[in-house]
Amino acid sequence: MPETAGTAALDQKQLDPEDQLNRAFMALADPVRRRILARLALGDATVNEIAQPFTVTLQAISKHLQVLEGAGLITRSKEAQRRPCHLNTTALGPLAAWIENYRLQAEERFARLDELLANETPLAG
Numbered sequence: 001m002p003e004t005a006g007t008a009a010l011d012q013k014q015l016d017p018e019d020q021l022n023r024a025f026m027a028l029a030d031p032v033r034r035r036i037l038a039r040l041a042l043g044d045a046t047v048n049e050i051a052q053p054f055t056v057t058l059q060a061i062s063k064h065l066q067v068l069e070g071a072g073l074i075t076r077s078k079e080a081q082r083r084p085c086h087l088n089t090t091a092l093g094p095l096a097a098w099i100e101n102y103r104l105q106a107e108e109r110f111a112r113l114d115e116l117l118a119n120e121t122p123l124a125g
Contacts, residue, residue, distance in 0.1 A: 027071035040087035
């Protein structure tokens with residue numbers, strides 16, 4: 001069974017929810033990191049496998065992976081000579097919940113506005 005390299009995961013548990021959200025959203029601000037997450041959504045991959053389609057250096061990909069790991073969005077495990085990266089889907093839940101909360105609030109405001117406009121008496125002209 002693979003052994004999880006858990007220092008980033010342990011650090012995540014020590015952060016408050018606001019800090020976790022901030023780190024995750026900052027990590028997602030970069031298009032390369034979003035593409036890396038999209039790749040990992042297809043399945044686990046090593047650094048070399050992740051780096052293949054990119055024109056940036058292997059060192060740059062490693063730095064992006066460190067940011068993603070620090071944000072709790074990915075984890076790494078050790079399997080013999082391999083250290084595959086895994087998408088941490090659990091970390092996406094709080095992000096989706098934060099976005100959904102504000103989407104619902106905006107929807108409610110628009111519904112109230114629609115109701116007000118529907119009940120408004122037209123001006124006689």
